Amino acid sequence: MTRIGYYPGCSLLGTAREYDESLRAILPRLGVELVDVPDWNCCGASSAHMLNHELSLSLPARILSNAEKGGITDMLVPCAACYNRFVMTIHELNEDRALRDRVADITGLDYRGTVRPLNILEFLATRTEAIKAKAALPFEHKVACYYGCLLVRPPQVMKFDRCEDPRTMDDLMTAVGADPVDWAFKVECCGAGLSITRPVMIGRLSGKIVVNAVKSGAEAIIVACPLCHANLDMRRSMINRMAGKNHAIPVLYITQAVGLAMGLKKRELGLHRHLVKVRFPEREGAHHGGPAVVLEAHVPEAGAETKEV
Amino acid sequence: MSRIGVFICHCGENIGATVDCARVAEEASRIPGVSHSIDYKYMCSDPGQNMIKEAIREKGLTGVVVGACSPRMHEPTFRRACAEAGLNPYLCEMANLREHCSWVHEKSEATTRKAFDLVKIMVEKVKRNQPLLPIKVPVTKTALVIGGGIAGIQAGLDIANAGHKVIMVEREPSIGGHMSQLSETFPTLDCSQCILTPRMVEVAQHPNITLYTYSELEGIEGFIGNFKAKIRKKARCVDEKLCTGCGMCTQKCPTKKIPSEFNTGLGLRSAIYVPFPQAVPNKPVIDKDHCTFFQKGKCKVCEKVCPAKAIRYDQEDEIIEVDVGAVVLATGFDVLGTDFFPEYGYGRYRDVINGLQFERLASASGPTIGVIQRPSDGKVPETVVFVSCAGSRDPAKGIEYCSKICCMYTAKHAMLYKHKVHEGNAYVFYMDIRAGGKMYDEFVRRAIEEDDVKYVRGRVSRIYEEDGKLVVKGVDTLLDHEPLEIRADMVVLATAGVANSGAEELAQKLHVSYDQYRFFAEAHPKLRPVETNTAGIFLAGACQSPRDIPETVSQASGAASKVAGLFSQDELTREPLIAVVNRTAPPLYSTCTGCGLCVPACPYQAIDMEEIRFRDGSVVKSAARVNPGLCQGCGTCVALCRVKAIDLQGYSNEQVYAELMAL
Numbered sequence: 001m002t003r004i005g006y007y008p009g010c011s012l013l014g015t016a017r018e019y020d021e022s023l024r025a026i027l028p029r030l031g032v033e034l035v036d037v038p039d040w041n042c043c044g045a046s047s048a049h050m051l052n053h054e055l056s057l058s059l060p061a062r063i064l065s066n067a068e069k070g071g072i073t074d075m076l077v078p079c080a081a082c083y084n085r086f087v088m089t090i091h092e093l094n095e096d097r098a099l100r101d102r103v104a105d106i107t108g109l110d111y112r113g114t115v116r117p118l119n120i121l122e123f124l125a126t127r128t129e130a131i132k133a134k135a136a137l138p139f140e141h142k143v144a145c146y147y148g149c150l151l152v153r154p155p156q157v158m159k160f161d162r163c164e165d166p167r168t169m170d171d172l173m174t175a176v177g178a179d180p181v182d183w184a185f186k187v188e189c190c191g192a193g194l195s196i197t198r199p200v201m202i203g204r205l206s207g208k209i210v211v212n213a214v215k216s217g218a219e220a221i222i223v224a225c226p227l228c229h230a231n232l233d234m235r236r237s238m239i240n241r242m243a244g245k246n247h248a249i250p251v252l253y254i255t256q257a258v259g260l261a262m263g264l265k266k267r268e269l270g271l272h273r274h275l276v277k278v279r280f281p282e283r284e285g286a287h288h289g290g291p292a293v294v295l296e297a298h299v300p301e302a303g304a305e306t307k308e309v
Numbered sequence: 310m311s312r313i314g315v316f317i318c319h320c321g322e323n324i325g326a327t328v329d330c331a332r333v334a335e336e337a338s339r340i341p342g343v344s345h346s347i348d349y350k351y352m353c354s355d356p357g358q359n360m361i362k363e364a365i366r367e368k369g370l371t372g373v374v375v376g377a378c379s380p381r382m383h384e385p386t387f388r389r390a391c392a393e394a395g396l397n398p399y400l401c402e403m404a405n406l407r408e409h410c411s412w413v414h415e416k417s418e419a420t421t422r423k424a425f426d427l428v429k430i431m432v433e434k435v436k437r438n439q440p441l442l443p444i445k446v447p448v449t450k451t452a453l454v455i456g457g458g459i460a461g462i463q464a465g466l467d468i469a470n471a472g473h474k475v476i477m478v479e480r481e482p483s484i485g486g487h488m489s490q491l492s493e494t495f496p497t498l499d500c501s502q503c504i505l506t507p508r509m510v511e512v513a514q515h516p517n518i519t520l521y522t523y524s525e526l527e528g529i530e531g532f533i534g535n536f537k538a539k540i541r542k543k544a545r546c547v548d549e550k551l552c553t554g555c556g557m558c559t560q561k562c563p564t565k566k567i568p569s570e571f572n573t574g575l576g577l578r579s580a581i582y583v584p585f586p587q588a589v590p591n592k593p594v595i596d597k598d599h600c601t602f603f604q605k606g607k608c609k610v611c612e613k614v615c616p617a618k619a620i621r622y623d624q625e626d627e628i629i630e631v632d633v634g635a636v637v638l639a640t641g642f643d644v645l646g647t648d649f650f651p652e653y654g655y656g657r658y659r660d661v662i663n664g665l666q667f668e669r670l671a672s673a674s675g676p677t678i679g680v681i682q683r684p685s686d687g688k689v690p691e692t693v694v695f696v697s698c699a700g701s702r703d704p705a706k707g708i709e710y711c712s713k714i715c716c717m718y719t720a721k722h723a724m725l726y727k728h729k730v731h732e733g734n735a736y737v738f739y740m741d742i743r744a745g746g747k748m749y750d751e752f753v754r755r756a757i758e759e760d761d762v763k764y765v766r767g768r769v770s771r772i773y774e775e776d777g778k779l780v781v782k783g784v785d786t787l788l789d790h791e792p793l794e795i796r797a798d799m800v801v802l803a804t805a806g807v808a809n810s811g812a813e814e815l816a817q818k819l820h821v822s823y824d825q826y827r828f829f830a831e832a833h834p835k836l837r838p839v840e841t842n843t844a845g846i847f848l849a850g851a852c853q854s855p856r857d858i859p860e861t862v863s864q865a866s867g868a869a870s871k872v873a874g875l876f877s878q879d880e881l882t883r884e885p886l887i888a889v890v891n892r893t894a895p896p897l898y899s900t901c902t903g904c905g906l907c908v909p910a911c912p913y914q915a916i917d918m919e920e921i922r923f924r925d926g927s928v929v930k931s932a933a934r935v936n937p938g939l940c941q942g943c944g945t946c947v948a949l950c951r952v953k954a955i956d957l958q959g960y961s962n963e964q965v966y967a968e969l970m971a972l
Contacts, residue, residue, distance in 0.1 A: 155705065155706075162649075162651060163706075164650070164651050164652035165652060183773075184771060184773030184774075184775070185773075188771075212773075212775070215775060215776075
């Protein structure tokens, strides 16, 4: 068993519970055990870095200091927004000694910079062989791998994959038997930050992503970020209303797709929590991966108040 | 007793703002042996040089130290001034107070102290300098031109017309370079081939020019006026003397589906091929990687059909050795791939092409005979988007510099498209329009105003295929700042101009410096633009940085005039800073013991052994001998000599020790 630090952040305990559940479900098969960062706090994503620069650095710095105290060197951060904050903070504190001292003053904790945050894709990519070995039920679907913005941008700092055309998730999905489609919206903006304030814009921006995925013949969209998932799944009614269509393409976390390939049960992976039902076209009816628009009666419709929790 | 003069230059503010020059001069006057010491604002100017001359005459100076810029810059200037005043020029030395001191340090006490130290060590060196006489070497009046594009053609013709021999080496099967691939040229829209091909023929027929195509420089040795070059003439597998260029072999060759390099992959060629019908020489080459005979051992169709019996499957590469006095580098440029711009879909979508490919589409000799047809299905595109700066001026992902030619050729492309497809829509996404040059801005205005090309100021973020169209996502930063989507049938990327492949290895072979982008570096960016730092090697064209045809041609003529100037002399003077083996009085004759260690150590093969004889002819001893024409003064032999019998003139061990002891 490899023990590795874990920072779930707020999403994985709330709206993205299934991300946490599916991650914890697949980890034993990869021989990894998670150790929570002691006394962790909010990473400050989506609000702190817009409002107060020092706060936006101090929040992640406090978590990193606590992780250091807890003897953690590698820290898995499944949420792309949290991951982005950690990498940005480490970058800024490395660049500016005075800022580093100031932040240490604010947190009251020593920060040495010994913790390496890992995003879910690089974490899984280093274990591709193990995942392949455990993939008993190949995930034989056409998938659109959606990376979103936070894992790859800004490229000078994130230094992860090719910024405009990343490959890591596509390679992982290929390893579990999927067929990633070549599509144009891998890193397109889903409108994440405006999900609450301007839902109509989400309808438009995320709608384009869903439409392009469907047009490319994908049967599922795979994501690695709770915000992407929220916008593509939870906001589907808005998307469909604006597009005038009933797009029923499901949105899965990479951990869920890997879990399915490992033969885990849907419930273990939290698939029942999605608003857009996780269903794939029948093999025969898949007609060369045509559009996954389901025209039957009870597709999850507007509002989606009937969340099965 | 030495009488040394010290002259400290302010170099305007270059040195004066950081170093207290007056104090350096004042303190230098107290060094034993210094009899004159002053400072002045511009020592290299006429009044400054006169100060040196007057001091030499009036005070009878035995040596001069000028504390100024790098000796690379002005050593010849000051040595000439000394010579004019009657002092042997090799008794003048420079202390580099600019590059080695003021430019790299802040203004401080320590900086001034360092400047003084630099002057002091030079004073100690000059005290031990010996008067030297320059070495005379003959000049081989033949120029080697590497590269047969428009730059090489122009330089070669100019040198040949000045009455000197030229050897031109081109690695492709034909000369002509990129210019032969172009359709029309800006800003006059005259046909590129029409103005180029006559010159190509002139090269081939010129009595002073020897042309080696399908050949590369293997190696070069020697120095200005006296280079020895080895040229590898790659096997064409065709006897050029017998071949009449009838074209039977290319017609009958069964392997015809090879992407043509000349047509940038948009057309096909056979395995035995002439790159294009106007090629010079019009002799085919067998592409061994694709030839059925070379790959499978069977075929020989070309041999059967050749009426002149010119096919030679067993031909081998030939190494040709030539003596030349000067080299002109004219190896040109290449266009950048777009691997690091995956969002533009080059290579993924067949209708996303680069600028050079568009030239072939628009060219009357191209794969579509000049009809603008998109590569995927041959349809005439109704909407074409041109993306300028696709890689240039992008420090984050592309290259930092401006490729200079793209603004103009993009305007030309859009214009050519509109001239051929009147109802079509042409969009150009641009950052800035850089159209400096005679009739250049007018040309761009004409594209916008008369030919209705729609210029959109903004960058393209992504290009993808949807419903059979290429969706170009960008932004118009002038109108509403709104994201913009254009559904196009074809996209032309103005990818950056980069150094040609192999530029780095060639530069290393020739000992020419190059920049971080592998472009060859000029000796001085303003005042010596066609020379390299290696004497006798000159530059022409886009191997130095991306440039257009007029600039390339004027630079090529500039390089040619430099070569002609060099060849106008029968002898060259060389710096006498070379190794010498000491000679002493009898009975020793020389302290050289004749061990011969220096002979194999010399990188220039400049040392051999000679026998020292009595008057009666009997041998006293054998000793090393340095050929002053070949010695480059590197000092390897000096470091190796166990009995210190070899020393470097101008940089003797004694002088270098004195410099160190002065600190």
